[in-house]
Amino acid sequence: xxxxxQRPKPPSEDKRWKMIDVAMRRxxxxxxxxxxxxxxxxxxxxxxxxxxxxxxxxxxxxxxxKVYGVATFYHLFALKPQGEHTxxxxxxxxxxxxxxxxxxxxxxxxxxxxxxxTTEDKKLSILSAxxxxxxxxxxxxxxxxxxxGHLSVDELLARIEKVV
Numbered sequence: 601x602x603x604x605x606q607r608p609k610p611p612s613e614d615k616r617w618k619m620i621d622v623a624m625r626r627x628x629x630x631x632x633x634x635x636x637x638x639x640x641x642x643x644x645x646x647x648x649x650x651x652x653x654x655x656x657x658x659x660x661x662x663x664x665x666k667v668y669g670v671a672t673f674y675h676l677f678a679l680k681p682q683g684e685h686t687x688x689x690x691x692x693x694x695x696x697x698x699x700x701x702x703x704x705x706x707x708x709x710x711x712x713x714x715x716x717x718t719t720e721d722k723k724l725s726i727l728s729a730x731x732x733x734x735x736x737x738x739x740x741x742x743x744x745x746x747x748x749g750h751l752s753v754d755e756l757l758a759r760i761e762k763v764v
Contacts, residue, residue: 692731706753
């Protein structure tokens with residue numbers, strides 16, 4: 601006798617859900633594949649919304665609280681649509697002591713957004729990370745995946761303005 605498991609329906613007819621289903625099937629719908637599946641969802645859609653986390657939870661047989669806990673614990677997961685460009689300011693101890701707070705204040709003054717927000721024109725998202733592992737070049741930020749260190753407010757703003 602073969603036991604068949606009823607899988608939930610994807611949140612929409614969007615073809616990208618097929619890629620997510622393939623990622624989960626490849627991992628045997630194992631709860632241990634949660635982080636990999638969340639990365640697949642974020643790569644496909646750009647962020648993790650409530651519907652996608654519910655679908656992943658039901659598909660992997662996990663409580664929604666576990667999925668949400670993982671999604672909010674790791675800074676690489678976004679719960680809102682992100683801008684075309686991203687700036688992640690390191691707010692770890694070394695960076696904070698060397699001026700990360702000033703960097704955040706400068707961004708807020710220049711672009712009108714706080715950490716975790718995206719500009720109205722959807723060009724720039726400002727995020728923070730507890731540590732990016734660049735303590736020796738503090739204060740540091742990551743702009744579109746590239747690490748920049750020993751930043752002054754003016755240097756950071758100039759680098760951001762080059763990309764937006």
